[in-house]
Amino acid sequence: MQTPVATSFNLVTPNVNSATLATGIPQALRQEDRTKANRDFLEELKCLFLRARGPEKSAFEELVRQVFNYDLNSAEGIECLRAASRNFSDFRNKFLDNIEEAVTIFKKKRVEENENIRHLEGHEINLFINENLMLNILQRWLSATNMTELKANHSLRTLQKFVQRAFVVNYNSRDVDATKALDKMTKNIAVPSRNGKNIASRLQL
Numbered sequence: 001m002q003t004p005v006a007t008s009f010n011l012v013t014p015n016v017n018s019a020t021l022a023t024g025i026p027q028a029l030r031q032e033d034r035t036k037a038n039r040d041f042l043e044e045l046k047c048l049f050l051r052a053r054g055p056e057k058s059a060f061e062e063l064v065r066q067v068f069n070y071d072l073n074s075a076e077g078i079e080c081l082r083a084a085s086r087n088f089s090d091f092r093n094k095f096l097d098n099i100e101e102a103v104t105i106f107k108k109k110r111v112e113e114n115e116n117i118r119h120l121e122g123h124e125i126n127l128f129i130n131e132n133l134m135l136n137i138l139q140r141w142l143s144a145t146n147m148t149e150l151k152a153n154h155s156l157r158t159l160q161k162f163v164q165r166a167f168v169v170n171y172n173s174r175d176v177d178a179t180k181a182l183d184k185m186t187k188n189i190a191v192p193s194r195n196g197k198n199i200a201s202r203l204q205l
Contacts (some may be wrong), residue, residue: 003062013175026147036095040067040195041064041067041068041080041084042087042144043144043195044063044067044193044197044199044200045063045084045087045088045200046091046101046140046141046144046145046194047141047145047191047193047198047200048063048187048200048203049088049095050138050145050155050159051186051187051189051191051201052183052187053091053095053179053183054180054183055183055205056205057081059203060080060081060084060085060205061081062199062203063199064080064084067197071155076099077142083188091140091141092179094140095137095166095179096140096174096176098136099163099166099167100174101129103170103171109128120171121193124169125164125167125168126164128167129160129163129164130160131156131175133163134159134160135156136164137163138163141200143193144193145191146192146193146194146196149190149192150190153190153192154191155189155190155191158185158189159189161185162185162186163184165182166179166182169181170202188205189205
């Protein structure tokens with residue numbers, strides 16, 4: 001169930017005009033800064049996703065302000081907010097794909113062991129969704145975190161409980177709304193980012 005780590009992120013790049021060049025900052029350096037900001041923004045979005053699958057728009061707005069310092073009503077600010085929304089939609093789909101794959105494997109295992117005739121018990125799911133499987137399911141987003149600090153803040157255990165619960169609410173059919181409702185389990189955890197800015201981790205959700 002290993003998923004590739006996303007490496008691209010599309011944001012509007014403003015045209016460099018004479019006023020920009022007049023600042024005296026090399027154009028190449030400005031492009032390098034923009035590339036880093038785009039990367040940081042994607043990392044912070046991934047960290048935010050670990051806290052909430054359906055955050056308020058204000059969370060995206062705060063990320064745009066702190067990462068890019070854009071006016072939210074500017075063309076760049078609006079495009080950043082749209083990109084955040086697109087990425088979160090993709091994140092949710094990828095996460096639910098992973099959960100559905102885990103459910104399929106689990107159901108097949110129960111059939112092979114003739115356990116499908118017995119009522120499903122919660123402890124079976126908890127044993128199946130162990131730490132290793134949880135890490136595999138969330139790898140795409142955990143790749144943006146500082147794992148050492150994440151473990152130190154005891155956030156992984158909460159994330160494991162969240163994945164176990166997401167497994168339950170999506171067991172019979174894919175349920176985006178029920179998955180979003182699980183935000184209450186994780187919205188207060190610390191999710192330190194790999195870039196060290198920890199913006200998403202400090203947001204009030």
